[in-house]
Amino acid sequence: MKKIIDQIKQFQHFYPYTVAIVGAQSEKQINYMACAWHTALSFSPPLFGVLISKKRLTHQVISEAMEFTVNFLSEERVKLSALMGRKSGYDVDKVKEFQVRLSPSKIIKSPVIKEAYVSFECKVADIRAYGDHDLFVGEVLAIHEEEKSFNPEGVLDTGKVHPLLYLGSDFYITIDPDTLQHVLPD
Ligand SMILES: Cc1cc2nc3c(=O)[nH]c(=O)nc-3n(C[C@H](O)[C@H](O)[C@H](O)COP(=O)(O)O)c2cc1C
Secondary structure, rough: OOOOOHHHHHOOOOOEEEEEEEEEOOOOOEEEEEEEEEEEEEEOEEEEEEEEEEEHHHHHHHHHHOEEEEEEEEEHHHHHHHHHOOOOOOOOOOOHHHHOOOHHHHHOOEEEEEOOOOOEEEEEEEOOOEOEEEEEEEEEEEEOOOHHHHHHOOEEEEOOOOOOOEEEEEEEEOOOOOOOOOOOOO
């Protein structure tokens, strides 16, 4: 039986979570990283939170820019996501080195990632420390969605898009669309 202390050290039992590529462009630099710790916080106003360790260059860049983009890539881009999560902008210019293709945002200065099936443009509304991560709360100012990837109700079409899920460590998976169920409450 695992000791409680060892279990807590491996505190990652909550996965799978979707992987987002989060980053910004400040006056000085541009940088993005893989981010699995993210969550919607509010519909009105639309708020989206990302949890970022102070150790990340992305933490610094978002703090300078006071804005960020959140970009969801499909499973086909797993290698790029893994690189964005295992290499730091402190050591390598990830956008240049990994040929990340960018598109201009509609409202903010920081670009979105072209290959994403959906991206959010966010303005920092709040930053709060929780242990070793800081919660950056972004007000969502614009959304870029690949029209073909969502059904008319705005639900992701898993027949067309294979969202990238993170399982912890260096493991990734996607959804099996054959398990889809439309469950009505009556
Ligand atoms: C799939 C995946 C998800 C990650 N999620 C987070 C996260 O939510 N928050 C965080 O601070 N770091 C997270 N990381 C770690 C950073 O992405 C990683 O340290 C990255 O190299 C930081 O890059 P930067 O220094 O250029 O910002 C994740 C790593 C991986 C592989």
